[in-house]
Amino acid sequence: MAGPDPRTLYPRLLAAMNARDFAAAEALMAPDAVNHTPIPGEPPGIEGFHYRMGVLTQAFPDLRFVTEGVVSEGERIATRGAIEGTNSGSFMGAPPTGRPVRVPYIDLLRFVDGKMTEHWVQADFVGLMQQLGLAPSPTA
Amino acid sequence: MSDLRDDIRRVFEQGIGRGDERVIDELIDERYINHDFPDAPPGREGLKQVGRAWRAAFPDIAFTLHDVLVDGDRVMTRGTFTGTHRGDFNGIPATGRRVEVAWMDMWRAADGRFVENWVRIDMASMLSQLGVLPAPAAPAPA
Numbered sequence: 001m002a003g004p005d006p007r008t009l010y011p012r013l014l015a016a017m018n019a020r021d022f023a024a025a026e027a028l029m030a031p032d033a034v035n036h037t038p039i040p041g042e043p044p045g046i047e048g049f050h051y052r053m054g055v056l057t058q059a060f061p062d063l064r065f066v067t068e069g070v071v072s073e074g075e076r077i078a079t080r081g082a083i084e085g086t087n088s089g090s091f092m093g094a095p096p097t098g099r100p101v102r103v104p105y106i107d108l109l110r111f112v113d114g115k116m117t118e119h120w121v122q123a124d125f126v127g128l129m130q131q132l133g134l135a136p137s138p139t140a
Numbered sequence: 141m142s143d144l145r146d147d148i149r150r151v152f153e154q155g156i157g158r159g160d161e162r163v164i165d166e167l168i169d170e171r172y173i174n175h176d177f178p179d180a181p182p183g184r185e186g187l188k189q190v191g192r193a194w195r196a197a198f199p200d201i202a203f204t205l206h207d208v209l210v211d212g213d214r215v216m217t218r219g220t221f222t223g224t225h226r227g228d229f230n231g232i233p234a235t236g237r238r239v240e241v242a243w244m245d246m247w248r249a250a251d252g253r254f255v256e257n258w259v260r261i262d263m264a265s266m267l268s269q270l271g272v273l274p275a276p277a278a279p280a281p282a
Contacts, residue, residue, distance in 0.1 A: 037242075069258070071216040071246055073209040078216035080246050080258050104176075106244040106260045108207060108218055120218060122244040122260035126267065135273075 003113040006077035007070065010109065013116065018064050022053065034118040059092075060085030060101065078108045083123070087132055094134055101131045144210050144249055148217055151254065152203040156191040164188050169253035176259045198223025198239070215247045215254075225270060232270055241266045 009028060016024035026046055035048055039055060042048045056063055062085050069080035083103040088096050105123035109116050129135035147167050155163035168184045180186040195201055201223035209216040220242050225235045245259035267273040 069214075069246055071209050071211040071214045073211050076207065076209055078209055078218075078244070078246065104258075104260065106216075106246060106258065108209075108216065108244060120244065122242065122262060124260060125264045126273075 003111060003115075005072075006075065006109065006111040007072050009111050009114065009116075010070075010072075010077050010079065011067070014065050014067060017053065020057070022050065025049070028115055030112070030115040030117045033116050036118060036120045037122065055091075056083070056085075058089045059087060059096075061088055062086050075110050075112060076108060077111070078106060080104075080106050091132065092134070094132070097132050099132060101128055103128045103131075144213075144215050145208050147249075147252075148208060148215050148247060148254070149205055152205060152217070152219070156187070156194065157201060157203045159191060159195055161188050161191075164191070167253055169250065169255045171255055172253075173256050174259065175256060194223075194229075197225060197227040197229035197234075199226050200224050213249050215249065216245065217247075218242075218244045229270070232272060235270050237270055239266055239269045241269070 013025055013028045016022070016028070026049070029046055029049065032045055033049075034044070035042065035052075038044075038048060039052055042051050060083070064084055065081060066084060067079050067081040071078045081104070083101075083105065085101060087099050087101055090096055103123050103125075104127070105121055107119060107121040109119040111117070126135060150163050151167050154160040155167065164184050164187055168187050170183050172184065172187060173182050174180055174186070174190070177186075177190060180190050198221075201221055203219055203221045205217050205219040207216075207218040220240060222238065222240045224238050225232075227234055242262045242265070243259060245257055247254050247257040249255060264273060
């Protein structure tokens with residue numbers, strides 16, 4: 001494996017994001033890091049990271065990422081976690097609902113020489129829209 | 141000791157994808173639960189029922205694993221499934237549309253059988269491909 005173990009790098013990245021220390025988070029990303037699952041409108045690279053964090057922290061200013069499970073092999077680390085926060089800002093053009101949300105996700109990151117080079121996230125986006133009342137809940 | 145990387149591939153490709161339920165019997169524990177399908181019965185029977193329901197909705201369903209991570213007794217997969225919507229799916233009548241949907245999941249094994257998993261399916265993309273949700277504002281990720 002090239003560089004430090006992702007098991008030590010990933011918690012540092014998450015801690016930086018939770019502390020809103022975006023300089024520390026950037027230091028853990030390659031400049032041309034690829035996000036394979038961008039949100040609508042997200043540009044590539046580190047600019048995309050700032051765009052995404054801006055959208056999320058505007059909608060959920062008390063946003064925090066919580067890790068609940070880890071699978072790591074070589075350069076790659078996957079985590080099972082959740083985004084938690086309160087919808088006290090506008091999200092996707094809708095006015096704030098004030099509702100608390102919990103969005104489970106699984107992500108997969110590759111680290112090379114101490115920096116994230118690519119990642120994927122699969123979050124329960126439909127569930128989030130339901131929690132905000134922006135999409136109907138299932139009847140079943 | 142069986143190789144979890146091979147085992148999970150067989151669960152997806154043979155057990156769920158082709159409905160070879162002997163693979164489910166071999167590789168899934170009696171206590172198995174899927175934390176994200178709370179309505180499915182536990183154990184092997186539950187996963188068999190989930191497989192039958194998905195194959196009834198998408199008879200040509202096929203699973204492709206892009207990444208498999210093995211870490212002790214835990215496995216993570218990232219993949220894509222494809223299929224043609226020819227049967228009722230979660231109350232959505234057959235549309236005849238072809239879908240390509242991404243997932244990521246995590247499994248835990250004990251004594252060579254899978255005991256539990258968590259799964260995140262890109263439902264927003266799937267529902268928009270079926271014509272149920274509006275398409276996202278930006279192009280779908282590659």
